[in-house]
Amino acid sequence: MKIGMVCYPTYGGSGVVATELGKALADKGHEVHFISYALPMRLNGYSGNVFYHEVEMATYPLFDFPLYTPALASKMVEVARFEKLDLIHAHYAIPHATSAFLAREILGNGLKIVTTLHGTDITLVGLEPSFLPVMKFSIEKSDGVTAVSRFLREKTTTNYGIDKDIRVIPNFVDIEKYNRMPCDDVCGVFAPKGEKVLVHVSNFRTVKRVQDAIRIFNQVQKMIPSCLILVGDGPDRSSCEMLVRELGIREKVRFLGKQQELVQILSAADLFLMPSQSESFGLSALEAMACEVPVISTSVGGLPELQVHGETGFIAEIGDIDRMARYSIDLLSNPSKLKMFGVAARKRAVENFDVKKVVDEYEKYYEECLVVAHP
Ligand code: GMT
Numbered sequence: 001m002k003i004g005m006v007c008y009p010t011y012g013g014s015g016v017v018a019t020e021l022g023k024a025l026a027d028k029g030h031e032v033h034f035i036s037y038a039l040p041m042r043l044n045g046y047s048g049n050v051f052y053h054e055v056e057m058a059t060y061p062l063f064d065f066p067l068y069t070p071a072l073a074s075k076m077v078e079v080a081r082f083e084k085l086d087l088i089h090a091h092y093a094i095p096h097a098t099s100a101f102l103a104r105e106i107l108g109n110g111l112k113i114v115t116t117l118h119g120t121d122i123t124l125v126g127l128e129p130s131f132l133p134v135m136k137f138s139i140e141k142s143d144g145v146t147a148v149s150r151f152l153r154e155k156t157t158t159n160y161g162i163d164k165d166i167r168v169i170p171n172f173v174d175i176e177k178y179n180r181m182p183c184d185d186v187c188g189v190f191a192p193k194g195e196k197v198l199v200h201v202s203n204f205r206t207v208k209r210v211q212d213a214i215r216i217f218n219q220v221q222k223m224i225p226s227c228l229i230l231v232g233d234g235p236d237r238s239s240c241e242m243l244v245r246e247l248g249i250r251e252k253v254r255f256l257g258k259q260q261e262l263v264q265i266l267s268a269a270d271l272f273l274m275p276s277q278s279e280s281f282g283l284s285a286l287e288a289m290a291c292e293v294p295v296i297s298t299s300v301g302g303l304p305e306l307q308v309h310g311e312t313g314f315i316a317e318i319g320d321i322d323r324m325a326r327y328s329i330d331l332l333s334n335p336s337k338l339k340m341f342g343v344a345a346r347k348r349a350v351e352n353f354d355v356k357k358v359v360d361e362y363e364k365y366y367e368e369c370l371v372v373a374h375p
Pocket residue numbers: 011012013014015017118119120121148171203207278279280281282283284301
């Protein structure tokens with residue numbers, strides 16, 4: 001198959017899913033053409049079946065805002081026409097599904113569109129009155145639609161009144177790559193005296209509630225020698241750094257910023273914190289689980305579909321910092337329980353979210369979509 005993979009190139013789950021999916025499909029012999037305004041973050045290393053097409057943005061004094069949607073549609077038309085694409089897979093509906101619809105109309109050649117809904121495209125941004133009708137239309141006009149959790153499928157049908165078959169295909173992880181490895185060097189840096197290591201990874205947006213992770217850790221470090229490793233960057237980073245200074249725990253908290261390679265870091269971790277306010281799946285928690293790291297999370301969105309309370313970690317209400325701190329202290333002060341939870345976390349990742357299994361699901365879904373008439 002010849003697939004156009006359209007995604008955001010930035011530090012975020014939807015771009016990661018698109019990139020890892022594209023690479024895995026290329027390994028299976030498909031030809032994958034990434035289309036975006038910059039090289040997707042995890043698109044590193046050369047593969048003969050992978051191509052990258054950058055969307056050029058024309059500027060003009062009349063335009064106060066960049067006109068990405070038509071520019072992306074034009075690039076899709078060009079790539080689809082000359083590379084003879086079978087389908088466009090749009091990750092994150094805004095504006096990718098809309099540009100794909102435009103491209104299909106222009107081409108008039110039966111190009112299929114599969115749209116994957118990832119999270120805030122449905123739960124937040126798409127609900128803005130200035131986007132909603134276009135979002136609904138673009139989803140309805142896609143030949144196939146997938147959502148990364150049952151929660152997100154439900155939100156899409158209720159919030160938008162969309163009466164369309166939406167296939168749930170979860171996030172996935174390369175369980176061979178994401179596997180706990182010896183990490184003496186990293187552990188020596190993070191925890192030279194054998195402290196416990198808590199990790200949080202996100203794009204530091206408000207929905208991630210990174211301040212809650214810091215407050216949970218603040219309670220933990222009063223009871224257990226420990227450190228907090230914060231990976232990622234985004235709008236809330238400065239306020240988080242400020243909070244760490246206010247709490248007087250600067251020596252115990254490391255801000256690593258954006259990182260490409262997480263396996264070493266996750267292999268040094270004892271616990272992963274995900275106190276999000278909204279999370280349609282929680283890809284970074286899955287990557288931690290694959291590395292035998294139990295997760296302390298909130299109960300929002302798709303998180304209860306990912307992890308099992310009392311088995312792979314613990315789940316609490318949004319903002320219940322005390323409870324999440326208590327759960328953390330309980331696990332960290334009980335080595336055999338911590339180990340058991342870590343093993344269960346990996347087992348769940350391997351049995352349910354292995355890249356090989358999930359990529360096959362996408363492949364089958366593409367095949368189904370190729371033979372249906374456009375909606
Ligand atoms: O919806 C977003 O915030 C964007 C997206 C991203 O690009 O970071 O994240 C979402 O998609 C991920 C991959 O499918 C999911 O694992 C995340 O849970 C989801 N984020 C939210 O729902 C907040």
